[in-house]
Amino acid sequence: MIKKTSLADIAASLGVSKTLVSLVLNDKADRYGISRETQTRVRERIAELNYRPDALARVFRTGKTLNIGLLVPDISNVFCAAMARSIEKKAWEHAYSLVICSTQDNPDRENKQIRNLLDKRVDGLIISSSQQNPGVFNALSEEGFPHVLIDRTYKDMRSPSVSTDNFWGASMVAGHFLEQGFRHMAMVFVAAEHLSAINDRIMGFTSALSAAGVEIPSRWKIRVPLNDAAGTIEAQLNGLKQAGNMPEAIFALNHRLTSDCLLSLRKLNLDIPGEVALAGFDDMPWFALTRPSVTAVRQPLETIGEQAFNLLKRQMNQTDRKGMEASVHLPVELIIRESSVIRASQPAKQHLP
Amino acid sequence: MIKKTSLADIAASLGVSKTLVSLVLNDKADRYGISRETQTRVRERIAELNYRPDALARVFRTGKTLNIGLLVPDISNVFCAAMARSIEKKAWEHAYSLVICSTQDNPDRENKQIRNLLDKRVDGLIISSSQQNPGVFNALSEEGFPHVLIDRTYKDMRSPSVSTDNFWGASMVAGHFLEQGFRHMAMVFVAAEHLSAINDRIMGFTSALSAAGVEIPSRWKIRVPLNDAAGTIEAQLNGLKQAGNMPEAIFALNHRLTSDCLLSLRKLNLDIPGEVALAGFDDMPWFALTRPSVTAVRQPLETIGEQAFNLLKRQMNQTDRKGMEASVHLPVELIIRESSVIRASQPAKQHLP
DNA sequence: CTTGCTGTCTAAATTGATTTAGGCCAAACC
DNA sequence: GGTTTGGCCTAAATCAATTTAGACAGCAAG
Numbered sequence: 001m002i003k004k005t006s007l008a009d010i011a012a013s014l015g016v017s018k019t020l021v022s023l024v025l026n027d028k029a030d031r032y033g034i035s036r037e038t039q040t041r042v043r044e045r046i047a048e049l050n051y052r053p054d055a056l057a058r059v060f061r062t063g064k065t066l067n068i069g070l071l072v073p074d075i076s077n078v079f080c081a082a083m084a085r086s087i088e089k090k091a092w093e094h095a096y097s098l099v100i101c102s103t104q105d106n107p108d109r110e111n112k113q114i115r116n117l118l119d120k121r122v123d124g125l126i127i128s129s130s131q132q133n134p135g136v137f138n139a140l141s142e143e144g145f146p147h148v149l150i151d152r153t154y155k156d157m158r159s160p161s162v163s164t165d166n167f168w169g170a171s172m173v174a175g176h177f178l179e180q181g182f183r184h185m186a187m188v189f190v191a192a193e194h195l196s197a198i199n200d201r202i203m204g205f206t207s208a209l210s211a212a213g214v215e216i217p218s219r220w221k222i223r224v225p226l227n228d229a230a231g232t233i234e235a236q237l238n239g240l241k242q243a244g245n246m247p248e249a250i251f252a253l254n255h256r257l258t259s260d261c262l263l264s265l266r267k268l269n270l271d272i273p274g275e276v277a278l279a280g281f282d283d284m285p286w287f288a289l290t291r292p293s294v295t296a297v298r299q300p301l302e303t304i305g306e307q308a309f310n311l312l313k314r315q316m317n318q319t320d321r322k323g324m325e326a327s328v329h330l331p332v333e334l335i336i337r338e339s340s341v342i343r344a345s346q347p348a349k350q351h352l353p
Numbered sequence: 354m355i356k357k358t359s360l361a362d363i364a365a366s367l368g369v370s371k372t373l374v375s376l377v378l379n380d381k382a383d384r385y386g387i388s389r390e391t392q393t394r395v396r397e398r399i400a401e402l403n404y405r406p407d408a409l410a411r412v413f414r415t416g417k418t419l420n421i422g423l424l425v426p427d428i429s430n431v432f433c434a435a436m437a438r439s440i441e442k443k444a445w446e447h448a449y450s451l452v453i454c455s456t457q458d459n460p461d462r463e464n465k466q467i468r469n470l471l472d473k474r475v476d477g478l479i480i481s482s483s484q485q486n487p488g489v490f491n492a493l494s495e496e497g498f499p500h501v502l503i504d505r506t507y508k509d510m511r512s513p514s515v516s517t518d519n520f521w522g523a524s525m526v527a528g529h530f531l532e533q534g535f536r537h538m539a540m541v542f543v544a545a546e547h548l549s550a551i552n553d554r555i556m557g558f559t560s561a562l563s564a565a566g567v568e569i570p571s572r573w574k575i576r577v578p579l580n581d582a583a584g585t586i587e588a589q590l591n592g593l594k595q596a597g598n599m600p601e602a603i604f605a606l607n608h609r610l611t612s613d614c615l616l617s618l619r620k621l622n623l624d625i626p627g628e629v630a631l632a633g634f635d636d637m638p639w640f641a642l643t644r645p646s647v648t649a650v651r652q653p654l655e656t657i658g659e660q661a662f663n664l665l666k667r668q669m670n671q672t673d674r675k676g677m678e679a680s681v682h683l684p685v686e687l688i689i690r691e692s693s694v695i696r697a698s699q700p701a702k703q704h705l706p
Numbered sequence: 707c708t709t710g711c712t713g714t715c716t717a718a719a720t721t722g723a724t725t726t727a728g729g730c731c732a733a734a735c736c
Numbered sequence: 737g738g739t740t741t742g743g744c745c746t747a748a749a750t751c752a753a754t755t756t757a758g759a760c761a762g763c764a765a766g
Contacts (some may be wrong), residue, residue, distance in 0.1 A: 368747070369745080369746085370746045370747075371746090372745075372746055372747080372748095373744090373745065373746075376745095385744085385745085386742085386743055386744055386745085387742065387743095387744065387745075388743080389743095391744080391745085410751095412751095413750090413751050413752080414750075414751060416751085557763095
């Protein structure tokens with residue numbers, strides 16, 4: 001590897017001090033009264049020797065790496081990838097680079113990765129967490145370390161966060177189902193109710209139904225493990241079908257579950273929405289391409305990323321790190337498509353007594 | 354921010370030298386004959402003070418950041434995200450972190466990002482490039498800087514790369530179309546023939562057809578701009594339909610184009626595969642969920658990532674950096690689904706003379 | 707002639723770990 | 737008694753920048 005030219009090389013080749021070159025480099029030359037002529041000489045030599053300052057040495061002095069860390073459950077998940085993209089875009093605009101880690105919804109790994117990123121001295125963290133509790137984040141707050149939580153937040157937490165209105169989104173689905181005349185509804189969710197996003201959706205859906213006098217029996221609360229959602233869903237739905245216990249409508253609490261439900265219902269030869277209606281949380285571009293196209297709650301992924309970066313930037317700029325607690329809560333949108341709509345003329349079927 | 358404990362603090366608190374602590378820390382104590390007892394004292398104090406070495410200072414000495422850079426056209430693209438995930442997985446296993454940049458298929462930006470990452474002293478680069486030519490990469494090779502190209506490669510290039518058999522994949526589509534009795538075929542591709550992946554697919558498809566005596570007239574070579582693929586496709590297909598010039602089958606050269614085609618054909622009320630068959634390159638999980646489900650060439654995304662990391666690791670371990678040129682070429686698979694299959698009993702329609 | 711000021715520029719400390727080259731002491735050997 | 741050897745440990749250089757505190761020259765004013 002070719003030895004890079006250093007600031008010392010420039011200084012030596014001009015017979016001036018490193019200080020002087022550094023001052024010119026950082027646009028402080030005028031303030032320190034370096035003559036214009038000398039400045040020009042330095043700049044010319046810099047260009048000539050194709051000098052690029054060593055970012056690392058600079059970090060070592062200044063303490064700023066211009067790196068930020070992003071922790072998400074799984075970067076290959078479209079949902080995470082979309083947020084990552086918008087964060088990365090804003091980051092790049094502000095000269096930051098993004099170090100991305102997938103936690104695989106493993107709190108242990110998440111903690112290790114946080115420690116690793118702190119050791120590597122990222123300037124801030126954006127985290128979609130899988131923790132059971134916000135202990136780590138309160139510790140970060142305590143230290144005044146810049147960080148923002150996205151998508152998933154915690155109750156007794158002082159960290160800034162960006163979340164969407166999961167409760168309202170799920171309520172809208174409930175409202176829509178009710179409007180379609182459904183009274184027998186199921187809910188499919190992953191076994192991770194400690195995560196605010198999941199819990200809020202469950203609450204939003206059930207409480208909106210309750211308000212209309214509709215309760216979900218426990219056999220229609222389909223709780224699936226993280227590792228084999230598809231299999232469990234298929235087994236459960238099959239069981240219900242065999243027992244003649246199918247609900248009129250199913251609400252799947254994230255986009256993967258929605259796909260899994262779609263596939264399972266097909267395998268069971270159930271007409272959607274004729275026999276069972278379907279709606280999901282998280283809209284995916286291709287929900288418009290399936291047959292039937294799928295109703296879903298759309299979250300403003302791009303905005304989440306942008307806002308998260310903004311909140312983080314504010315903290316990173318702040319020299320006094322305390323008292324930055326501000327959070328953003330974003331609205332969601334219900335995209336109604338074929339999978340949940342029964343013709344107005346055709347009343348909702350009553351599958352069950 | 355709380356001042357971290359440093360190696361000097363440990364040393365001072367024990368009345369030993371920094372050297373000694375460093376030796377213990379790096380498991381070189383035995384080699385340097387540090388007494389077991391002292392080692393234990395040091396280790397205890399380290400645990401006690403909750404000391405974590407500053408990765409940055411370490412980098413400054415050793416030159417290794419344990420960061421690697423990944424450049425992809427767009428991290429929110431499922432295709433890129435899947436590769437990123439598998440690279441990140443392997444990287445984490447080997448204690449590396451991944452800095453991800455989206456180039457937006459902009460060679461200029463790509464160059465800037467490469468320079469930025471080099472300045473930040475990543476230990477290696479994995480790149481899905483958008484360059485017109487391999488100049489930058491040959492320069493990296495020259496310097497012996499560890500790097501691997503993925504997905505897109507260049508002819509006269511000495512850099513290691515991981516690619517898939519685009520030519521063969523496209524040939525298989527051609528073969529499948531021919532088998533189905535189609536003779537009038539169209540091809541939809543983005544205006545970026547300088548990229549090996551695109552070009553190989555074009556060549557694979559056309560040459561396999563040529564071999565069977567089928568040529569694609571220019572009106573069916575649908576070349577779309579990167580920025581408005583969907584609009585262009587719709588306009589072109591509409592034009593063909595109006596003119597009564599529809600092909601029997603369409604081959605879309607990447608997964609986005611495939612989706613766009615699917616949507617456009619629907620809008621034009623054309624039956625797939627009855628009136629027009631469709632197949633694409635890059636298989637997406639949800640191609641199984643659409644109606645009709647979509648035939649596509651599947652690339653081993655996970656393997657690409659793994660192999661890329663392996664090739665990179667080999668280079669990073671090597672102290673003598675020359676002569677590492679090795680490339681990997683991976684097989685692809687044609688997943689045949691409804692969109693391209695016409696019942697054996699029902700001969701392919703002849704739309705055109 | 708001294709003092710003060712201005713305009714230019716620099717020496718040296720700093721950042722936190724790693725590594726080279728060697729120091730010091732006690733025991734063993736000739 | 738002097739030299740070697742081995743065991744245990746350390747001083748100081750190094751990485752490449754930034755920053756603090758101040759040097760030095762030349763000129764003007766007192």
